Each structure stands twice: as structure tokens, then as C-alpha cells.
Amino acid sequence: MMKPQALCLSTALFWLAAAPADAQDIFKCADVDGRVLYSNVPTKNCRKIVLEPINVAPPPKAPAKPGAPKAATATPADFPKVDDKTQKSRDGDRRRILENELAGEQQNAEQAKKELAAQQEVFLPTERVRGGAINGAKVQERLQAYKDKVALHERNIEAIRKEIANLR
The missing domain is CATH 1.10.287 (Helix Hairpins)
Structure with missing residues (x-):
């Protein structure tokens, strides 16, 4: 049989892992034995952790307008020319x-x-x-x-x- 503390920790980790990726509030809690637990649901002895948002996706590219000329890249000065x-x-x-x-x-x-x-x-x-x-x-x-x-x-x-x- 599982100890109540281990069960509590396992449950908290399960709910933390099951939380949606865009959840904004994360709480750091301490149980009666002083073990640290993380949760997205506040209980007593919890404090909110403020996390800075991290954007890992590249910025979206603006769609090209139909008929718009494409940007030309400059030819290097030492590029060989052909008559x-x-x-x-x-x-x-x-x-x-x-x-x-x-x-x-x-x-x-x-x-x-x-x-x-x-x-x-x-x-x-x-x-x-x-x-x-x-x-x-x-x-x-x-x-x-x-x-x-x-x-x-x-x-x-x-x-x-x-x-x-x-x-x-």
C-alpha cells in the first residue's frame, strides 16, 4: 500500500502534468511534513509562482500580396558578369x-x-x-x-x- 504522502505527491504531479500547457497559475505548496508540491490548484500553505512567458514559436510571416514584386537580393560587387x-x-x-x-x-x-x-x-x-x-x-x-x-x-x-x- 502506498504511503499517504507519496499518494499526495503522485496525485499532485499527475494533475500538474495533466494541466493544459497554457495554464497561467502555478502554485508551490508545502505539505504537513514540509515536502514541496507544485499544483495549478491553490490550497493552504501555497504561494503563487510567477513565470515569465516563453515564446518558442517563430514569428508568423506576413502573407505575400498577389502581384507584389519579390524583394531582390543585391548582387555582390565581386560577382562575375557575363556579357x-x-x-x-x-x-x-x-x-x-x-x-x-x-x-x-x-x-x-x-x-x-x-x-x-x-x-x-x-x-x-x-x-x-x-x-x-x-x-x-x-x-x-x-x-x-x-x-x-x-x-x-x-x-x-x-x-x-x-x-x-x-x-x-
Whole structure:
């Protein structure tokens, strides 16, 4: 059996822990044996403890106004500058590289579509059930890798086209 003092201390600690985090009043109390207890409920032999509030959350950011220009960061004085001719040459090189990537990705997508079409015509012996019927779930499971490959190439094509559209 638990001693009354231990029970009192345990109860006080339980209620202290169960108190809401935003509780404002905390009391330091002494029991008849002189043990110190903390509580959010005052009793006799208690005194209020004044705690300074602590804000651990960062301040909220003001929402950006639509259409408002974004703050530009200053370019360091020692930052290397590129003349217009060099920049246009670099932009042209970038466009050619992206167009080559696009052509390659379109070829890869066409090849992946052909492989998918060829696989859709084939039914493996493990995809048949008794009586020769086709197990559609097994066929779809096998074809999923081919479908994923086609989808990947189509996403790449879209991303490259978007990148080309963003060029100056």
C-alpha cells in the first residue's frame, strides 16, 4: 500500500502534468511534513509562482500580396558578369541540348510504347488458369512495368518541353 504522502505527491504531479500547457497559475505548496508540491490548484500553505512567458514559436510571416514584386537580393560587387553575346551563346547551347534531349526522349517513349504493345499481345503460361482462361490480374501485373516506363518518358517529354518554353 502506498504511503499517504507519496499518494499526495503522485496525485499532485499527475494533475500538474495533466494541466493544459497554457495554464497561467502555478502554485508551490508545502505539505504537513514540509515536502514541496507544485499544483495549478491553490490550497493552504501555497504561494503563487510567477513565470515569465516563453515564446518558442517563430514569428508568423506576413502573407505575400498577389502581384507584389519579390524583394531582390543585391548582387555582390565581386560577382562575375557575363556579357550579352556570351549569355546568348549559352542560351543557344542550352536550347540545342534540350532539343536533343527531347528528341531522344521521344524516341525512347516510342520504343517503350512498342514494347508495351508487343507485351499486350503475349500471354505467358503462368498467366493462364485451368481451362486455358487468362488471369487478367497477372497480365496487368506484368504489363505495369511497361506502362510505368511509357509514363516516365511522357513525363520527361513534358518537363523538357516546359523547360524549353521557359528559355528566353
